[in-house]
Amino acid sequence: MGTATQVEQYQSVGGIRAGLNQWFNVRMFVFWAITGLLAYLTLGPLLFLLFDSFHPGWEIGDQAAFTFSSYIDVFTDRHFGEMIWNTTIFGIGATALAVGMGSLFAWLVERTNMPFRNVIYALLFAPVAIPGLVFAISYILLLSPDIGVLNKLLMDLFGFEEAPLNIYTMTGMIFVEGIRLTPGSFLMMAAVLKSMDPSLEEAAYTTGAGIARTSRLITAPLMLPGILAACIYYFITVIESFEIPAIIALPVGMQLLTTKIFFATHATTQMPQYSVAAAVSIIFVVLSILLIFLYTRATKHSERYTTITGKAYRPRLIDLGRWRYAALGGTALFFTFSVIFPLLVLIWGSLLPYLQAPSLAALSNASLESYSNLGRIPKFGLALTNTVYVTLTVATVTMILSSIAAWFVVRGKIRGGRQLDLLTFLPHAIPSIVVAVGLIILYLRINWLIPVYGTLWIIIIGLVTKRISYGSRIMIGAMFQLHKELEEASEVCGVGWLKTFCLITLRLMVPAFVNGWLYCAMLSIALFTIPVMLYTPKSLVFSVLIWNLWEQAKVQDACVVGVVMVTITFTLVFFGQYFASKAKVQETLT
Amino acid sequence: MLTVDKLVKSYGGNEAAVKGISFQVGEGEFYTLLGPSGCGKTTTLRCVAGLEKPNGGRIVIGEETVFASAQNILLPSHRRDIGMVFQSYAIWPHMTVFDNVAFPLKHSKRRIPRDQLRDKVMKALNLVQLDDFADRPAPFLSGGQQQRVALARALVYEPKVLLLDEPLSNLDAKLREEMRVELKQLVSRLNITTLYVTHDQAEALALSDRVAVMNFGRIIQEGTPRQIYLEPRDAFTANFIGRTNIFNGSVAVPSAENGTGVVELATGRIACSLPQGLKPKDNIQLLIRPEGIQILESKPETSNNVIGGEILLATFQGDSVEYHIQVGEQECRVKGDGLTEFTKRRRVFLHLPPERCLVIEKQPA
DSSP: OHHHHHHHHHHHHHHHIIIIIHHHHHHHHHHHHHHHHHHHHHHHHHHHHHHHHHSTTGGGTOOOOOOSHHHHHHHHOTTHHHHHHHHHHHHHHHHHHHHHHHHHHHHHHHHBOOTTTTHHHHHTHHHHHSOHHHHHHHHHHHHOTTTOHHHHHHHHHHOOSSOSOOSSSHHHHHHHHHHHHHHHHHHHHHHHHHHSOHHHHHHHHHTTOOHHHHIIIIIHHHHHHHHHHHHHHHHHHHHHOOHHHHHHTTTTTOOOHHHHHHHHHHOSSSOOOHHHHHHHHHHHHHHHHHHHHHHHHHHHHHGGGOOOOOSOOOOOOBOOTTHHHHHHHHHHHHHIIIIIHHHHHHHHHHHSSSOOOSOHHHHHHOOTHHHHTGGGSTTHHHHHHHHHHHHHHHHHHHHHHHHHHHHHHHHOOOTTHHHHHHHHHHHHHSOHHHHHHHHHHHHHHTTTTSOOTTSHHHHHHHHHHHHHHHHHHHHHHHHHHSOHHHHHHHHHTTOOHHHHIIIIIIHHTHHHHHHHHHHHHHHHHHOOHHHHHHOOGGGOOHHHHHHHHHHTTOHHHHHHHHHHHHHHHHHHHHHHHHHHHHHHHHHHHO | OEEEEEEEEOOTTSOOSEEEEEEEEOTTOEEEEEOOTTSSHHHHHHHHHTSSOOSEEEEEETTEEEEETTTTEEOOGGGSOEEEEOTTOOOOTTSBHHHHHHHHHHHSTTOOOHHHHHHHHHHHHHHTTOGGGTTSBGGGOOHHHHHHHHHHHHHTTOOSEEEEESTTTTSOHHHHHHHHHHHHHHHHHHTOEEEEEESOHHHHHHHOSEEEEEETTEEEEEEOHHHHHHSOSSHHHHHHSSOOEEEEEEEEEOOOTTSEEEEEETTEEEEEEOOTTOOTTOEEEEEEOGGGOEEESSOOSSOTTEEEEEEEEEEEOSSEEEEEEEETTEEEEEEEESSSOOOTTOEEEEEOOGGGOEEEEOOOO
16 A cells, blocks of 8 residues: 555656646647747737837837828828729739639630640649749730830731730739739639539439530539639739739839839838838738638638549540630630740840840841850849848748648647647738838837848748748648558657657658748749848849849840749749659559 | 556547546456447547547556546656557558668667667567568558558567557458457467457457447446357447347346246247346346347247247358348347248247346336
8 A cells, every 4th residue: 555655656746747748848849939930920020010000100210109190191192092993903803814714724624625635734834933023024025015026026917006005004914913823723723623523513414404504503603612712812812912013013103002012112202101001001911811701711611512532533524526626726825825925035035135026137136145144144143142042941941830830730739729720821811012011110120139121031031921821731731641640650659749740740741841842942032022122232132133124124134034033943843743743653652 | 557547538528538437457468448439449548548638537557657637647658658559550651661660669768779679670570470571661561461560560669558449440351350360369479468449349259358348438348258248238238249139028027046037028928037136017128149049940849938920031141041030019130050941921939048038127218
């Protein structure tokens, strides 16, 4: 009896230490560290933004009193109505174009016998890998009324007096943005179609309904929640995108929410009005969060319509008859406008000292000389080093943070896991340009503590913040695929949590990690909004370099850097595809 | 060797999955938790493994209290002296067979010098007859081989207690039977304390020293396979462990000094042993296994314990014939030998031998 009590007492003394505490020790520490870090990254800029919008001048250390003046400025601005109207039209137009074409292509690829339909997946990497800024520039080169190559060709061919097409319009902007986002919306809609039970459609055929009737009465309504979700998603994406407005809307003074923010912080004619930018940003965030809320509502119910059997159940393909060649032609036309024309004009522009319409005479002027000495372009070396630095850091840090966060979201069984999930998703709802304004205010204010303002680090922080929602989605998806018993088996045979996480969990998620890393790396090069808002002459990266060259009307140099950039992003996306297909092979093996 | 005392586990605000379970497993004993899905058996096992955090109770492995709510003790999984085989086997696909088995000896606190590592791993692989597969990558194994690797991995560091979570349920029927025999031989040779979880009663009966039948988070009955099968304490256990015919009835003559009494069924009177304390008119259930009933062509002279019936369906099964027989208002199953076959619609007589009948008090629904 005595010994038994002693044993128990001994156990309980060591037990309290070795008990509840150790159960969660390392784990809880990592959990709080990651939650704290993510909260700081996403909420920090937002809170500072909110405060500064009511206290103009606070960011540079003024004793600022509470005032609504920034908001009054915004609402009484004579361009306010125009700004909201333009943003809405831009959002609706580009969304309609992207989701409409995306759905059409998805249906053609997934449900019809269009020739070469499987090649589309393989080709899709190309439009995705062209950075938005480069894409916009190439469309100016194609369709500008003054220098547009396509315009010149049309004038020569049909004898127009003046340029028939003008890219510097709302229609032009909608067209460029819509085309640019179509591949993404295609993938989204193809996923919707894939997860939809084809027997629902086949049942309709068996009752005697034809293709048109079935598509209209069965397929379309079933896809509706998916389409709705895609619409909301792309509306947010469009209105927060700054790449295309920066090139097309800024020069002609078209007012949008994004250009307003940029103008308030980067106008050459006045001091930066950070609190006005902050006020617009807050309006912007409220709008985005509202839309995200609608989006989650739309996607929540979409599951009701889907049946995921996991079996490779190939639906009966609709015979388009002669129309399948028309469909193929339409697809080819799309790739012409989304990849071939932009790339050709970019390369063409990089070969000529000044832009001309393609002709034999012009060809004789073309040379590769511009590539022989890239160092001649001012700050090319600096931008290259900085870009490499930013890309490697952003991709690596993002994916590590995402992996850890994903583990706690999926496996944590910890109170607060749900909040962590929200934290990783939140950056998606905050427009890049808003994140940038928030970071400016935050790091101006706490420069004495964390002196990153004006350095490369603030750009890295901004990109990581923004990319984490993507990275964590990838890793959460991969984590759900991973059977939890694989981890438990390691713990049961005596290996602690941290070691298990590194040796088993992370190791098994390498394909997803690499895939996400490559995509994040690609985007860190391609994304323009955050770098352009935060750069200083010392922290120049490629996208900003192109922007500067473009602003200085150095078209050829801008094209050269554009070609270099596209080469890098193509390589990264290509490897990404390669790893993704390898990951799939491994999945089928296990 | 393993003591589980008043274990309680609930998930969130739901009804508890495990409602105060207690049992003890002796050294070298093979103890099985048997029950339908959702009965709490796997949850109990996972609590023992440290993969779930129980809400109350106590768990002791060997001399070590690994969980005690009263003293606030909770050892994490990796500090418990256990080995476990998972339902999915959980073989790490990025390693070879050898690396899978060597993993605990390389990365846990049971780390051993490199020169002994190979010996130990090969010994474990030899135990499960996988010596020739040591260098094979894990994804290139069949289900049965994965199962063996999982066993070798759980045994290689000689844990005090081996935990098995439905290890045979993912195998096809034939392989399952082979592995069952193999597992039994292996465990009895190593004399390792084993806690086994299954929903398959045949597995439980064949492998175990003792079985605990669980339902709704509680242990309904605990005993040797023989006890569980032959003397089920209630209709649930009787039905779960093999098929049982249940006749409702009442006590006609309470048990005499020798224990026998008579019960009144809708179709006749049956004399058999009755539990003590039953009074006349008490509602009872009479349980009898299909193989316990004898089918007779004609009414015997001494018509004790005989009831009449009509064959509804006869299914030839090779070694036996299974009959569905209408007896009064209800249908009962009888297993007859394969030599004589009674045809459909035929009237027969069923003899219920007293020693095969089990009477239990009817619990209110």
